[in-house]
Amino acid sequence: QVQLVESGGGLAQAGGSLRLSCVASGNIFSATAMGWYRQSPGKQRELVAVIANGGTTNYVDSVKGRFTISRDNAKKAVYLQMNSLKPEDTAVYYCNVHYAFGGDYWGQGTQVTVSS
Numbered sequence: 001q002v003q004l005v006e007s008g009g010g011l012a013q014a015g016g017s018l019r020l021s022c023v024a025s026g027n028i029f030s031a032t033a034m035g036w037y038r039q040s041p042g043k044q045r046e047l048v049a050v051i052a053n054g055g056t057t058n059y060v061d062s063v064k065g066r067f068t069i070s071r072d073n074a075k076k077a078v079y080l081q082m083n084s085l086k087p088e089d090t091a092v093y094y095c096n097v098h099y100a101f102g103g104d105y106w107g108q109g110t111q112v113t114v115s116s
Contacts, residue, residue, distance in 0.1 A: 002026035002105040004095045009110030012085050016114070020080040022095030022107055032100045034071055034078040038091035038112075045094070049080060062088070085114045 008020040020036065028034070035050035049059045049069035057069055068081040078095060095107035 002028065002097055004097060004105055004107035006093070006095050006107040006110040009093060009112045011113045011115065014085060014087055014114055014116050016085050017081070017083045018085065018112060019082070020093055020095075020110060020112075022078045024076040024078075024097060024105075028076050028097055029073065030099065030102075031097045033098045035096045035098070036069065036078070036080045037094045037096055038089075039094070039109075040091040043091075048093070051078065082112070085112075087114050087116045090114050 003025045004022050006020060006022045008018060010018060012018050031053065033050050033052045036048045037045050038048050039045040047060060048063055049057065049067055051057045051069045051071045059067060066084045069078065071078045090113050092109040092111050094109045097105045
């Protein structure tokens with residue numbers, strides 16, 4: 001069983017920065033990938049960024065060049081550095097751990113609000 005605890009959300013002004021953290025309990029070393037998703041009211045949850053076990057990263061087009069995902073296996077943590085924030089980045093952000101043969105685990109979500 002894996003539990004994920006997120007932190008770092010909050011209120012930022014447009015152009016500002018926030019750093020999200022997600023710490024896992026349990027075995028994540030066999031996870032295929034870790035990532036961040038977000039969901040805003042009335043919209044479907046979308047993948048923001050993902051980092052595979054080998055370190056390969058992928059981002060949704062709207063955050064490329066502004067967000068950076070990183071992973072610290074020793075701390076069993078994944079981070080999302082968000083720079084040049086925009087009001088449209090406002091959403092609840094969820095940490096995800098994906099196992100190819102074990103499904104997905106989710107954090108409780110952390111609110112990010114960007115004011116214009």
